[in-house]
Amino acid sequence: MQRIESVQNAMEQAKQVSAAILGLPRPEPEVAWFWSDQFDVKLKIAGLSVDPDEIILRGSPSSDAFSVLHLRQGALICVETVNMTADFMASKKIIARGNKLSAAALLDTQIPLKALVV
Ligand SMILES: Cc1cc2nc3c(=O)[nH]c(=O)nc-3n(C[C@H](O)[C@H](O)[C@H](O)COP(=O)(O)OP(=O)(O)OC[C@H]3O[C@@H](n4cnc5c(N)ncnc54)[C@H](O)[C@@H]3O)c2cc1C
Known part of the structure; x- marks a missing residue:
């Protein structure tokens, strides 16, 4: 587990979490x-x-x-x-x-x- 403090990571997490909440396919994780x-x-x-x-x-x-x-x-x-x-x-x-x-x-x-x- 690693904490990454960046704007891009915050946006990536939002995409992953919102897909999970809505039961949608997980977006391809970004590097x-x-x-x-x-x-x-x-x-x-x-x-x-x-x-x-x-x-x-x-x-x-x-x-x-x-x-x-x-x-x-x-x-x-x-x-x-x-x-x-x-x-x-x-x-x-x-x-x-x-x-x-x-x-x-x-x-x-x-x-x-x-x-x-x-
Ligand atoms: C000085 C500094 C420089 C940085 N420079 C960079 C950089 O160059 N590049 C980069 O990628 N990242 C940088 N970062 C890191 C980046 O800003 C954060 O990783 C990113 O903003 C995290 O986004 P977030 O949405 O998770 O949280 P935040 O951007 O902190 O947003 C959280 C929001 O929730 C609100 N909030 C908190 N508690 C409550 C509550 N109880 N009720 C309602 N609202 C609430 C806050 O007011 C805030 O608006 C920097 C950070 C700092 C401090």
Whole structure:
């Protein structure tokens, strides 16, 4: 059990609870996500970094856009993106599918993460 303090999680819980109350089919659960704008930095996080065994830096923190990918047993479980909305959007789908990924492909910024969504 984990308490997640974010607007998106509050909305997701409302969808799940209202479907249960009305006896409707459960909506497909959404991957937990969070965003915050800090001056010119757009921070977006998807998934939960629980027991990652590999952390991959995609891009460079010295640039104004990079992502940090958290993997467990070869599967992406969490991404933290800084001014990298495309990585965030693709990662959300990759996390939901739970497929295994090659670290080399994740490190290669020439390969868009959306190309790894299967
Ligand atoms: C300083 C701060 C910054 C945050 N920044 C972010 C952020 O950048 N991004 C993000 O995703 N999340 C952020 N959060 C978290 C986010 O605001 C909460 O997770 C979210 O608002 C929870 O939604 P909720 O509907 O469960 O509760 P709330 O938004 O707290 O709504 C509960 C409502 O119920 C009302 N209420 C309470 N008791 C009663 C009662 N007895 N009778 C009638 N009405 C009652 C309250 O007045 C309130 O309007 C932040 C929170 C704080 C405090």
